Amino acid sequence: xxxxxxxxxxxxxxxxxxxxxxxxxxxxxxxxxxxxxxxxxxxxxxxxxxxxxxxxxxxxxxxxxxxxxxxxxxxxxxxxxxxxxxxxxxxxxxxxxxxxxxxxxxxxxxxxxxxxxxxxxxxxxxxxxxxxxxxxxxxxxxxxxxxxxxxxxxxxxxxxxxxxxxxxxxxxxxxxxxxxxxxxxxxxxxxxxxxxxxxxxxxxxxxxxxxxxxxxxxxxxxxxxxxxxxxxxxxxxxxxxxxxxxxxxxxxxxxxxxxxxxxxxxxxxxxxxxxxxxxxxxxxxxxxxxxxxxxxxxxxxxxxxxxxxxxxxxxxxxxxxxxxxxxxxxxxxxxxxxxxxxxxxxxxxxxxxxxxxxxxxxxxxxxxxxxxxxxxxxxxxxxxxxxxxxxxxxxxxxxxxxxxxxxxxxxxxxxxxxxxxxxxxxxxxxxxxxxxxxxxxxxxxxxxx
Amino acid sequence: xxxxxxxxxxxxxxxxxxxxxxxxxxxxxxxxxxxxxxxxxxxxxxxxxxxxxxxxxxxxxxxxxxxxxxxxxxxxxxxxxxxxxxxxxxxxxxxxxxxxxxxxxxxxxxxxxxxxxxxxxxxxxxxxxxxxxxxxxxxxxxxxxxxxxxxxxxxxxxxxxxxxxxxxxxxxxxxxxxxxxxxxxxxxxxxxxxxxxxxxxxxxxxxxxxxxxxxxxxxxxxxxxxxxxxxxxxxxxxxxxxxxxxxxxxxxxxxxxxxxxxxxxxxxxxxxxxxxxxxxxxxxxxxxxxxxxxxxxxxxxxxxxxxxxxxxxxxxxxxxxxxxxxxxxxxxxxxxxxxxxxxxxxxxxxxxxxxxxxxxxxxxxxxxxxxxxxxxxxxxxxxxxxxxxxxxxxxxxxxxxxxxxxxxxxxxxxxxxxxxxxxxxxxxxxxxxxxxxxxxxxxxxxxxx
Numbered sequence: 015x016x017x018x019x020x021x022x023x024x025x026x027x028x029x030x031x032x033x034x035x036x037x038x039x040x041x042x043x044x045x046x047x048x049x050x051x052x053x054x055x056x057x058x059x060x061x062x063x064x065x066x067x068x069x070x071x072x073x074x075x076x077x078x079x080x081x082x083x084x085x086x087x088x089x090x091x092x093x094x095x096x097x098x099x100x101x102x103x104x105x106x107x108x109x110x111x112x113x114x115x116x117x118x119x120x121x122x123x124x125x126x127x128x129x130x131x132x133x134x135x136x137x138x139x140x141x142x143x144x145x146x147x148x149x150x151x152x153x154x155x156x157x158x159x160x161x162x163x164x165x166x167x168x169x170x171x172x173x174x175x176x177x178x179x180x181x182x183x184x185x186x187x188x189x190x191x192x193x194x195x196x197x198x199x200x201x202x203x204x205x206x207x208x209x210x211x212x213x214x215x216x217x218x219x220x221x222x223x224x225x226x227x228x229x230x231x232x233x234x235x236x237x238x239x240x241x242x243x244x245x246x247x248x249x250x251x252x253x254x255x256x257x258x259x260x261x262x263x264x265x266x267x268x269x270x271x272x273x274x275x276x277x278x279x280x281x282x283x284x285x286x287x288x289x290x291x292x293x294x295x296x297x298x299x300x301x302x303x304x305x306x307x308x309x310x311x312x313x314x315x316x317x318x319x320x321x322x323x324x325x326x327x328x329x330x331x332x333x334x335x336x337x338x339x340x341x342x343x344x345x346x347x348x349x350x351x352x353x354x355x356x357x358x359x360x361x362x363x364x365x366x367x368x369x370x371x372x373x374x375x376x377x378x379x380x381x382x383x384x385x386x387x388x389x390x391x392x393x394x395x396x397x398x399x400x401x402x403x404x405x406x407x408x409x410x411x412x413x414x415x416x417x418x419x420x421x422x423x424x425x426x427x428x429x430x431x432x433x434x435x436x437x438x439x440x441x442x443x444x445x446x447x448x449x450x451x452x453x454x455x456x457x458x459x460x461x462x463x
Numbered sequence: 464x465x466x467x468x469x470x471x472x473x474x475x476x477x478x479x480x481x482x483x484x485x486x487x488x489x490x491x492x493x494x495x496x497x498x499x500x501x502x503x504x505x506x507x508x509x510x511x512x513x514x515x516x517x518x519x520x521x522x523x524x525x526x527x528x529x530x531x532x533x534x535x536x537x538x539x540x541x542x543x544x545x546x547x548x549x550x551x552x553x554x555x556x557x558x559x560x561x562x563x564x565x566x567x568x569x570x571x572x573x574x575x576x577x578x579x580x581x582x583x584x585x586x587x588x589x590x591x592x593x594x595x596x597x598x599x600x601x602x603x604x605x606x607x608x609x610x611x612x613x614x615x616x617x618x619x620x621x622x623x624x625x626x627x628x629x630x631x632x633x634x635x636x637x638x639x640x641x642x643x644x645x646x647x648x649x650x651x652x653x654x655x656x657x658x659x660x661x662x663x664x665x666x667x668x669x670x671x672x673x674x675x676x677x678x679x680x681x682x683x684x685x686x687x688x689x690x691x692x693x694x695x696x697x698x699x700x701x702x703x704x705x706x707x708x709x710x711x712x713x714x715x716x717x718x719x720x721x722x723x724x725x726x727x728x729x730x731x732x733x734x735x736x737x738x739x740x741x742x743x744x745x746x747x748x749x750x751x752x753x754x755x756x757x758x759x760x761x762x763x764x765x766x767x768x769x770x771x772x773x774x775x776x777x778x779x780x781x782x783x784x785x786x787x788x789x790x791x792x793x794x795x796x797x798x799x800x801x802x803x804x805x806x807x808x809x810x811x812x813x814x815x816x817x818x819x820x821x822x823x824x825x826x827x828x829x830x831x832x833x834x835x836x837x838x839x840x841x842x843x844x845x846x847x848x849x850x851x852x853x854x855x856x857x858x859x860x861x862x863x864x865x866x867x868x869x870x871x872x873x874x875x876x877x878x879x880x881x882x883x884x885x886x887x888x889x890x891x892x893x894x895x896x897x898x899x900x901x902x903x904x905x906x907x908x909x910x911x912x
Contacts, residue, residue: 041770041771041772041773041774042770042771042772043771101774102768102770102774104768104769104770105671108670166772166773193676207675209675209775211773211775213773218738218739219736219737219738220736220737221557221736221737221885221888221889221890222554222887222888222889223736223887223888224858224886224887224888225758225760225762225786225788225887226656226658226788226856226857226858226859227642227753227856227857227858227882227886228753228857229753229758229760229786229788229857230743230744230752230753230756230757230758230760230788230857231741231742231743231749231752231753232736232738232741232742232743233738233739233740233741233742234742234760234761236692236761236762236763236764236783237692237693237696237760237761239689239764240688240689240692240693240761240764241693243685243686243689243693244686244689244690244692244693247686287668287669287670287672287681287779288668288669288670289667289668289681289682289813290667290682290812290813290814290815291682291812291813292680292681292682292813293680293681293682293683293811293812293813294679294680294681295679300680303679303680304676304677304678304679304680307679308679309674309678309679311674311678311679311683311686311777312683312685312686312689312766312767312778313674313685313767313768313773313774313775313776313777313778314685314766314767314768314769314774314778315685315688315689315764315765315766315767315781316764316765316769317761317763317764318761318762318763318764318784319551319553319762319763319784320553320763320765321490321491321551321553322490322491322492323490323491323615323821324490324660324662324762324784324786324821324822325490325550325551325762325763325784325887326658326660326762326786326887327762327887327888328760328762329761329762329763330736332764334685335767335768335773335774337674337678337773337775339674339675339678339679362742363739363740363742364738364739364740364741364742365739366739372772372773373773407675407676408675408676408677408678408679409673409675409676410675433676436670437673437676438671438672438673438674438774438775438776439670439671439672439673439776440670440671441670
C-alpha cells in the first residue's frame with residue numbers, strides 16, 4: 015500500500031487541489047451552486063473508483079452524497095461519513111495565499127477545507143482506489159454518507175439517517191474530521207462537546223441619531239448590547255447565565271486524570287498564536303476548559319458606523335453572534351431558553367431584543383474499549399509506530415451523536431488533522447505527510463476488519 | 464426680497480439639487496475627487512454672483528474656498544462660514560431614495576447634506592444674488608470662508624485662520640449649520656459642546672481560533688472589548704472614567720432655568736424615533752443631558768465573523784469607535800489621556816489595546832446680548848413673527864471656538880434646519896420653506912447692519 019501511495023501521490027494531490035478550488039461555503043447563500051459542484055465532484059470521484067448506487071440526495075439545503083460497494087460477503091460493513099462543505103474564508107486579508115487557490119508549501123497544502131474536511135475525506139476515496147488496485151476488490155463492505163452542511167451543524171442529515179436506518183446499517187461509522195494531539199501523537203477522539211448557536215439583535219430606535227443633538231439623553235444600541243454581552247460571564251470566567259451548568263457533570267478524579275494525560279504545551283500554544291495570557295473558567299486547567307467544560311463565546315459583533323474615520327451617531331441597532339459548547343447532559347434547547355431568559359432580564363431599559371437560533375447539537379461520549387476503536391488504534395500504531403491517545407475533543411460534530419444513537423453502532427473518530435492547521439481560520443492547511451499516511455492507516459484498518 | 468425669492472425659487476432648488484448630487488463625503492478617501500468637485504461648484508457659484516478674489520486654498524486634506532466682495536464702504540464686514548462636505552451615507556438600505564439623488568417630497572428636499580450643510584450654505588449664495596439683483600450692490604462687505612472638512616472636525620482650517628487673521632478680519636462671523644427648536648420656534652445657538660473621537664482596537668491573538676478546540680481556554684477579543692466598553696459608564700448612566708468630569712461646571716439654577724426654557728416634547732421624540740424609554744445620566748433632564756452635560760458614546764463596534772449565519776471562531780481582534788461631547792472647561796487632550804488610562808487599567812488579562820485619535824474640539828459659549836446676535840434675532844422675528852430662543856446645542860462645530868477666539872468677534876449661529884431633519888442619519892432632508900424664508904431672513908439681517 016505504501017509503495018502504491020508513493021506512485022500516485024502527486025496525482026492525488028492534484029485531484030485534491032481541484033476539490034479544494036470549489037468554494038463550497040455552505041453558510042453563504044451566494045455559494046449554493048458551488049456547494050452543489052463539490053457534491054458532483056465527489057459523486058464523480060466515487061464513480062471512478064467503482065462505487066455503486068451513487069445518489070445526490072436533495073434536501074431543503076445542500077445535497078447528501080450516498081454511494082456503496084457491498085460485494086464483500088461475510089465481511090463487516092463500514093459507513094464512512096465526512097463533509098464536503100467548508101467554513102467561510104474571511105477575514106480574507108489575513109490569508110497568505112487565496113483560500114480557494116490551493117498551494118503546496120513546505121509539505122503542507124494551504125486552502126480553506128484542506129484539513130476540515132475535504133483533505134481528510136478525500137483520503138478515503140483514494141485509499142479505496144488503491145485497495146482495489148492492489149486486491150481487485152475491497153476488504154469490507156463500504157457505504158459513503160457525505161453531507162454538505164456540517165459547518166451549519168447538519169440540519170438535514172439527522173432526518174435522513176432516521177428515515178434510512180436500513181440503508182445506512184453498518185458495523186461501524188468511520189469519520190476523519192478530528193486531529194492528532196500533535197505531529198507525533200495520533201488520537202482517536204472519544205468525546206465531543208455539543209453546540210448551540212444564536213444571533214442576538216438589539217434595537218433602541220428606528221434610526222441612528224446625531225450624537226450631538228441626542229447623545230447623552232437616548233439609549234445607545236451598542237451600549238445596550240455590550241452590557242448584555244458583558245453580563246454573560248462573571249469576573250472569574252464562569253458563565254453567569256442562571257442554571258447554565260445544569261447537566262454538566264462534576265469532573266471525577268478519574269476523568270481529571272484522563273484529561274490531564276493529554277499533553278498541552280502552554281508556552282508553545284501562546285507563542286504560536288501570539289497569546290499574552292490564557293483565560294478561562296477559574297479552577298479548571300486548559301485541557302478541562304476546552305474538553306469537558308461548557309462555553310459561551312461571542313463569535314462576532316456589529317453595530318453602528320463601520321467605515322474609515324468617525325461618524326458621530328448614536329447607533330440604533332447592534333447584533334452579536336453567540337455560540338456555546340455543551341457537555342454531559344446539557345440540553346441545547348434548555349440552554350437556549352436559559353440564555354433567552356438571561357437576556358430578557360439583563361437587557362437595559364429602552365432596548366428591544368430579537369433572538370435567532372442556528373445550531374443545536376447534543377454532546378456525545380464514546381467507549382474507547384470497543385473492538386472497532388481498538389482495531390483503529392492498532393492501525394495507527396502499525397503506520398505511525400505510536401499508539402493513539404483517546405482525548406475529549408472540545409469541538410462538536412453534531413452528527414456523531416445521531417449516528418451513535420440511531421444506528422446504534424460504534425463511531426470511530428479516526429482523525430488525521432493537526433491542531434495547528436488553522437481550521438476555521440485564515441491559512442488553513444493539511445500536512446501532506448498525514449494525507450499519505452492517513453490513506454495507509456485507513457487501508458490497514460479496513461484490511462484488519 | 465420675498466417676491467424675488469418666489470420668482471427664482473424653482474431655479475434655486477434645481478441648482479441646490481446639482482450641489483447635493485456631488486458625493487462630497489470628506490471621511491472616505493475614495494470620494495476625495497468628489498469633495499474637490501463640490502469646492503469647484505461653489506467657486507463657480509461665487510463667480511456667477513460677482514464675488515471677487517475667489518480662491519481654492521489647497522490643504523493637506525480638502526480645499527478651503529475663499530471669496531469676498533468689499534465695496535460697501537463704511538459698512539460692517541460679515542464673514543460667512545459653512546461647509547460643503549457631508550457625512551457618509553450608510554446604512555444605505557435605510558434610505559427611502561438614494562442619498563445622492565436629491566428628490567423633493569412634501570415640500571422637503573431629501574439628500575445627504577440637504578440640511579447639513581449644503582442647503583443652509585447655498586441660501587447665502589442665493590440671498591446675496593437677490594440682494595444684488597434688488598439693489599445693484601450688497602448692503603455690507605462680505606467674506607466667504609467655506610471648508611470641506613467640517614465632518615472631520617476641521618483639521619486644517621484653524622491654522623488657516625491663525626495665519627490669515629487680517630484677510631479674514633470681520634465684524635461678525637455668520638454661520639447657518641444649526642437648527643430651530645421646532646418648526647415654529649427659531650433659535651440662535653449660544654453654546655456648543657466640544658468633541659473628542661477615537662478608535663479602540665483590541666487584540667488577543669494573531670489569528671482567529673476554532674471555538675471548539677480553544678473555546679473556554681483562551682481570551683476572546685470581543686469579550687475583552689465589551690468588558691472595556693461596558694466599564695465606561697456606571698449603572699446610572701454616569702461616565703465612570705476617573706476625573707472625566709473635571710472642568711464640567713456644576714449647573715447653576717440660572718443655567719438650569721435657561722435650559723429648561725427650551726421646549727422638549729418627550730412623547731413626541733419617543734414616538735418619532737421609535738424609542739421605548741429615554742436613557743441618560745441620572746439626576747439630569749434630557750435638555751441638560753444633551754445640552755450642558757458631557758457624553759461618551761460608542762458610535763460603532765466590529766469584531767469577529769460579520770457574514771450570514773454562524774462561524775464558530777474565537778475572534779482575535781475587535782474594535783470600537785468612541786466619541787465624547789465636552790462642556791465647560793473640559794480639555795479634549797486631557798480627557799483623551801484619562802480615557803487612555805481607564806482603558807489601560809480596565810483591559811482584561813491577555814488583551815493588548817491600540818488607540819487612535821481622530822477629533823479634538825473645545826467647547827464654546829457665546830453671549831446672546833451682543834448687538835450682532837440681537838439684530839439676527841430681529842431679522843428672524845421680522846420674517847417668522849417669532850423671536851428666537853438661545854439654546855445650548857449638544858453638537859459640536861469645532862471651528863466656532865477658533866473663529867471666536869482668533870478673530871475675536873461675535874459668532875452668530877443663525878440656523879435654519881429642523882431637529883427632525885435626520886442630519887447624520889438616513890433620509891436627511893431640508894424644509895424648502897426654511898430654504899426660502901432663510902434667504903429672506905439673511906437678506907433682512909444684512910440690510911439691517
